[in-house]
Amino acid sequence: MTFGFQLHQGTVNGPRLGTLTTPHGAVSTPTFMPVATRGMLRGPWPDRLRPMGVEMMLANSFHLFARPGVESIEAMGGLHKMMAWDGPVLTDSGGFQAFSLASISKLNDDGWKIAHPVHGAMVDWTPKMAFEVQASLRPDVAMILDECPAEPRDRTKVAAAVKRTLRWAKMQRDMHDARGGVDSGQAQFGIVQGGVFEDLRQECARELSAMEFDGYAIGGVSVGEGHDAMMDGVRHSTSDLPKEKARYLMGVGTPLDLVESVARGIDMFDCVYPTRCGRYGTFLSDEGNQHIHNARFKNDPLPLLPGCTCDACATGVPRGALRAGLKEREMLPASLLAHHNLHYLVNLMKQMRSAIADGSFEDLRARINAVYRPPKP
Amino acid sequence: MTFGFQLHQGTVNGPRLGTLTTPHGAVSTPTFMPVATRGMLRGPWPDRLRPMGVEMMLANSFHLFARPGVESIEAMGGLHKMMAWDGPVLTDSGGFQAFSLASISKLNDDGWKIAHPVHGAMVDWTPKMAFEVQASLRPDVAMILDECPAEPRDRTKVAAAVKRTLRWAKMQRDMHDARGGVDSGQAQFGIVQGGVFEDLRQECARELSAMEFDGYAIGGVSVGEGHDAMMDGVRHSTSDLPKEKARYLMGVGTPLDLVESVARGIDMFDCVYPTRCGRYGTFLSDEGNQHIHNARFKNDPLPLLPGCTCDACATGVPRGALRAGLKEREMLPASLLAHHNLHYLVNLMKQMRSAIADGSFEDLRARINAVYRPPKP
Numbered sequence: 175m176t177f178g179f180q181l182h183q184g185t186v187n188g189p190r191l192g193t194l195t196t197p198h199g200a201v202s203t204p205t206f207m208p209v210a211t212r213g214m215l216r217g218p219w220p221d222r223l224r225p226m227g228v229e230m231m232l233a234n235s236f237h238l239f240a241r242p243g244v245e246s247i248e249a250m251g252g253l254h255k256m257m258a259w260d261g262p263v264l265t266d267s268g269g270f271q272a273f274s275l276a277s278i279s280k281l282n283d284d285g286w287k288i289a290h291p292v293h294g295a296m297v298d299w300t301p302k303m304a305f306e307v308q309a310s311l312r313p314d315v316a317m318i319l320d321e322c323p324a325e326p327r328d329r330t331k332v333a334a335a336v337k338r339t340l341r342w343a344k345m346q347r348d349m350h351d352a353r354g355g356v357d358s359g360q361a362q363f364g365i366v367q368g369g370v371f372e373d374l375r376q377e378c379a380r381e382l383s384a385m386e387f388d389g390y391a392i393g394g395v396s397v398g399e400g401h402d403a404m405m406d407g408v409r410h411s412t413s414d415l416p417k418e419k420a421r422y423l424m425g426v427g428t429p430l431d432l433v434e435s436v437a438r439g440i441d442m443f444d445c446v447y448p449t450r451c452g453r454y455g456t457f458l459s460d461e462g463n464q465h466i467h468n469a470r471f472k473n474d475p476l477p478l479l480p481g482c483t484c485d486a487c488a489t490g491v492p493r494g495a496l497r498a499g500l501k502e503r504e505m506l507p508a509s510l511l512a513h514h515n516l517h518y519l520v521n522l523m524k525q526m527r528s529a530i531a532d533g534s535f536e537d538l539r540a541r542i543n544a545v546y547r548p549p550k551p
Numbered sequence: 552m553t554f555g556f557q558l559h560q561g562t563v564n565g566p567r568l569g570t571l572t573t574p575h576g577a578v579s580t581p582t583f584m585p586v587a588t589r590g591m592l593r594g595p596w597p598d599r600l601r602p603m604g605v606e607m608m609l610a611n612s613f614h615l616f617a618r619p620g621v622e623s624i625e626a627m628g629g630l631h632k633m634m635a636w637d638g639p640v641l642t643d644s645g646g647f648q649a650f651s652l653a654s655i656s657k658l659n660d661d662g663w664k665i666a667h668p669v670h671g672a673m674v675d676w677t678p679k680m681a682f683e684v685q686a687s688l689r690p691d692v693a694m695i696l697d698e699c700p701a702e703p704r705d706r707t708k709v710a711a712a713v714k715r716t717l718r719w720a721k722m723q724r725d726m727h728d729a730r731g732g733v734d735s736g737q738a739q740f741g742i743v744q745g746g747v748f749e750d751l752r753q754e755c756a757r758e759l760s761a762m763e764f765d766g767y768a769i770g771g772v773s774v775g776e777g778h779d780a781m782m783d784g785v786r787h788s789t790s791d792l793p794k795e796k797a798r799y800l801m802g803v804g805t806p807l808d809l810v811e812s813v814a815r816g817i818d819m820f821d822c823v824y825p826t827r828c829g830r831y832g833t834f835l836s837d838e839g840n841q842h843i844h845n846a847r848f849k850n851d852p853l854p855l856l857p858g859c860t861c862d863a864c865a866t867g868v869p870r871g872a873l874r875a876g877l878k879e880r881e882m883l884p885a886s887l888l889a890h891h892n893l894h895y896l897v898n899l900m901k902q903m904r905s906a907i908a909d910g911s912f913e914d915l916r917a918r919i920n921a922v923y924r925p926p927k928p
Contacts, residue, residue: 241878494623499590
C-alpha cells in the first residue's frame with residue numbers, strides 16, 4: 175500500500191487528526207501545503223522547509239506543463255527532483271487556472287482552450303491531458319480537472335459546472351483505475367463544486383463519493399464569497415463525503431479560514447497567501463495581520479515577531495530595516511516576510527493538531543477568532 | 552588598540568597576506584566584502600554569510616542617509632544591528648554615488664548637490680556630512696568623501712578631481728583626529744584618485760600617505776577603462792602607498808580582476824558583481840562565467856555547479872528548474888545564483904590566501920587567467 179489515510183481522532187463535522195501516507199512519506203493532518211506553482215516557493219529556500227515543519231508541497235500541473243514542460247521535468251529526474259523536495263507533493267489540475275485566466279480561456283464540454291502562459295497561442299487543456307501530465311509528473315497526489323464556475327451564485331451556471339465536473343471526474347477516475355489506482359504510485363482526489371448551493375454541493379459530493387476517489391477536495395471556494403459563505407460551502411461539501419478519506423480545502427487560507435475549516439473537518443490546505451502577502455509587506459502575528467509599511471515600524475529595532483522561532487525572525491533583521499528595504503524593492507524583506515508567514519501558518523497547523531489531541535481546540539479556535547475575525551459591520 | 556593591520560607576508564607590489572583588526576573582529580586579507588548598499592544583500596540572508604566565509608561587509612553611507620536615515624538607524628541600535636551582522640562593516644562615502652548619479656548631481660568645491668534618492672529634492676552632500684553620517688553610523692571603517700572624475704582620460708578634469716579629493720581628504724582627516732582617530736572606534740581610509748595618469752595617481756597616493764590615514768583605497772577604477780588599464784591604475788596607485796597599511800580596491804570585481812589585483816598587492820575588495828550578475832542569470836564556475844538562460848541548461852538535472860559546497864548548490868535545485876524559474880521572474884533562482892556567486896568569490900579569496908601562504912599563488916593566478924581572461928582581439 176503506497177497511499178492511505180488514517181483517521182486517529184475526530185468526526186465528519188468536527189476537527190480531525192489523521193495521517194496521510196504517501197510514497198514520499200507520511201503527513202500529519204490537518205496540514206498546510208505551501209504553493210510552489212512553478213516548482214518553487216516565492217521566498218523560502220527548499221532547505222529551510224523541513225526544519226520549518228513543512229511536510230507536503232503543492233505544484234501546478236498546468237503551469238509546469240507550460241514551462242518547463244513534462245519532457246524537461248522528466249529529464250531533470252522528475253518533479254520532486256526539480257523542486258529539490260523529497261517529501262510528498264500534490265499537483266493541482268489547472269482547473270482553477272482556467273478559471274483565473276478566464277479572459278484568455280474558453281470552455282467546452284471536452285475541456286478548455288486556454289492561452290499558453292509562455293507563447294500565448296491557444297492550446298487544449300482537457301481532462302485527459304490533466305490526467306496524463308500528472309501521471310508523468312508523478313506527484314503523490316493528482317487532482318482531477320474540474321470546472322470552477324466563475325459565478326458561484328448563478329445556479330444555472332453552477333449546475334452545469336457540477337454536471338461537467340462529474341462527467342470529467344468519471345473519465346479521469348477510469349483512467350486512474352486503468353493505471354492501477356494508488357498502486358501506480360499516485361493517489362487521485364476528486365473535487366466538489368457547487369458554488370453557494372447546498373443541494374448542488376451535496377449532490378456533487380455524493381456522486382464523487384460513489385466513484386470512490388482516494389481523497390476529496392472542495393473547490394470553488396475562496397473566490398470572493400466571504401468567510402461565512404465559504405464556511406457554508408465547506409459544510410455543504412463535507413456532509414456527504416466519506417469520513418475515512420482525506421478532505422482538502424483548495425486555496426485556503428488565512429488563519430481564520432484555516433481554524434474554522436479544521437473545526438468543520440478539513441484535513442488539508444494550500445494557499446499562496448503567506449508568501450504573497452509577505453511580498454507586499456504583511457506579516458502574521460498573534461495580534462493579527464501587521465503591515466511593515468506602517469510608519470510605527472520606521473525606527474523599530476525588534477525582529478519581525480519577537481519570540482518567533484522562524485529562521486527569518488532569528489536573523490534579527492529589525493522591522494525598521496525590513497520596512498526601509500521593502501520600500502526600496504530589496505529582495506531580502508520579501509523573502510524574510512514570506513518565510514515568516516509560511517512558518518506562522520505551518521506552526522499554526524501544528525498548534526491545531528496538538529490542541530485537537532489534548533482537547534483544547536476550542537480555546538485555540540476562540541483565540542484565532544478573537545484576533546483574526548473582522549469586526550461585524 | 553581597536554584597529555590595526557598586520558602584514559604577515561608579501562611586498563608592496565606582490566601578493567600579501569594580512570590581518571585587519573577591527574572593533575567587530577579580525578579579517579583575513581586579501582578579503583572580499585559583499586555589498587549591502589542599503590544594509591542588506593540582494594539574495595543571501597545574513598545567517599548564511601558567516602558559514603559561507605564572509606568576514607566583512609560593505610554598506611553605503613549616502614544611501615543609508617537617504618533611507619532610512621541616521622536617526623532611524625540609531626533607533627534600531629546602529630548599523631550592525633540593522634544589517635543583522637556582528638562582524639566588521641565598512642561604509643562607502645557616497646563619492647561613487649555622486650559620480651554614478653552624475654545626471655542628477657552637481658559638484659562644487661564644498662561638496663555635491665545631489666537629488667535625494669527618496670524624495671528627489673536637491674540636497675547637500677559634503678565632506679563634513681559624509682564624515683558625520685559615518686561617525687553616527689559607526690562602521691568599523693569609514694571612507695573619505697572623494698571626487699571620482701567622470702572622465703578618467705581628461706587630464707584637466709582628473710587633476711582638478713585629485714586636487715579637490717586631497718583638500719577634502721585633509722578636512723576629513725582633521726575631523727577624524729579631532730574625534731580621537733581609531734580610538735573613536737572607527738578607522739578612516741583615504742581614496743587615491745588620478746584616472747589613467749600615473750603621475751597624478753602617484754601624487755595623490757603620496758599626499759594621502761603624508762596625511763597618515765588608517766588605510767588606503769584606490770578609487771576611480773572599474774569605470775569602463777578595461778582590465779589592463781585598471782591594472783595600470785592599481786600599480787600607479789600602490790607604488791607610493793605605505794606597505795604596512797591595508798589597500799582596498801573599490802568596486803572590484805570579477806575573478807580575473809581580483810586575482811590580478813591581489814597579485815599587485817591589494818588587500819580588500821567590494822563589488823555588487825556576484826549578486827547583480829546572479830539576478831540576471833550568470834553564475835561563476837571553474838570553467839568561467841556561465842549563463843543559465845543558455846538553452847543547453849533547459850533539461851539539466853545538475854545543481855548550479857556540481858561539487859560546489861555552497862548552500863545554494865546544496866539545495867540540489869537543478870539548472871533546468873533555475874532556468875525556467877528565472878524566465879518566469881521567480882525570486883528563488885535570483886536568490887540562489889546570487890548566493891552561489893558570492894560564495895564562489897569568497898571561496899576564491901580563501902584559495903588565494905592559501906596559495907599565497909604555500910607559495911602556489913602563481914599557479915592559481917594562471918588558472919584564473921586561463922579561464923577568465925578574454926581572448927585577445
